[in-house]
Amino acid sequence: MDAFIPPVSLEESRIFQKIDRQLYAILVLDLWRNPLECLQVMGLWLWFERIGFSNAICKILSQPSFLINDLADEAIACLKCMESAQFPLQFEATEIPLTQNILQNNVSLKFFHLHRHTAYPEIQTLIMEVYVPVLSDIMEKACCSGSVQTVTGGQNSMQGHAASSANPMMVAQSSYDGPSMRSFSNINTQVSTPPPQSHVTHANEPALYERTMFATFSKGYPVSESEIRQFFSRVYGNCVESVHMQEVRADEQALYARVVFHRPAFIESVLNGMNKAKFSINGKHVWMRKFVPNTSKP
Structure with a gap:
């Protein structure tokens, strides 16, 4: 006779998935991202x-919050x-350099399209069987905090925010009714303004962030600090105040950097009305966007 194996309790499952819970909490509580969307993101990372790709979730959790946010954007x-x-077609020229770095693989967006079936x-199976049970309490906390607006419009409104706060699991399951991600098309991922922080902010910090851009590079095509300075000096003159490269070992490539300009106006020129700009520096692709610090924690 087979030995009796007692069922695993929900509390034991949550302890076993401790790292996954920490990462999900960062996404929905610290970064104010949509809890439903983040379930999909977590499902992809577990996949x-x-x-x-071993230890992918541990590697993502070890990153700074602003990089976790960018990794979530790449996951979407x-x-x-x-x-x-x-x-x-809009993804033809899009790269996922941070995901490639985590996986240590030059996987492209077309890889995910080819393996979609x-x-x-x-x-979806991983989400429903693993994450919906063990992350439900964090999801409820995020929904009840009022930081996320839930599904809106038609019969999917779940009777407004009151329904989502009372039973966030109903909201979570509603997004898996169909075989595709189209159920997310009506989700408002905009978040409300974070509450005022209790910590003291130095007077020069807002000005610094307003003058800072975040740059990412393609794996296998290293870009140096001097190349960044020379490129922008040729295009915009004396505009770069400082460049802070990712700290890596001597045999590793930096995949991102923070570029601080002398004035915010230079950022407007770089972006030219877009959210993200793409440049070729000495034949190597560089993506630039405005740096957004994590302000949800002191």
Whole structure:
């Protein structure tokens, strides 16, 4: 007779998934991201581990909050590619350098599109069987905090925010009714303004952040601080105050940097009305966006 194996309790499951819970909490409580969307993101990251990219979640959790936020943005791009029957044209020139760095693999967005028929159902199964039970309390906390607006419009409104606060699991399950991610098309991912922070902010910090941009580089194409300075000096003159490269070992490549300009006006020129700008510095691609610090914690 087979030995009796007692069922694993919910509390034991939450202890076992401690790292995953910490990462989800950062996404929805610290970074104010949509809890439903973050379930999909977490499902994708867990799927990475299931197909052989070991310790992906631990590696993501070890990153600074602003990089975790960017990794989540890249994950959403991957998921959208899985959803589409045809590869979205807007992703033709899009790269996922931070995800490539975590996975130590030059995986592209087309990889996710090509594997959508097997990958997407597996991700939904992982979400429902693993994450919905163990993350429900964190999701409820995020919904009840009022930091996220839930599904709106039509019969999917769940009777407004009161319903989502009373039963966030109903909101979570509503997004998996269909075989694709189109259920997310009506989700408002905008968040309310964070409450005032209790800590004291130095007078020069806002000015510094207003003058700072975040740059990411493609893996295998290292960009140096001097190349960044020379490029922008040629284009905009004496505009760069400082460049802070990612700290890596001598044999590793920096994949991101913070570039501080003398005046915020230079950032407006760099972006030229866009949220993100792409440059070629000595034949190597560099993506630039305005630096957004994590202000949810002191």
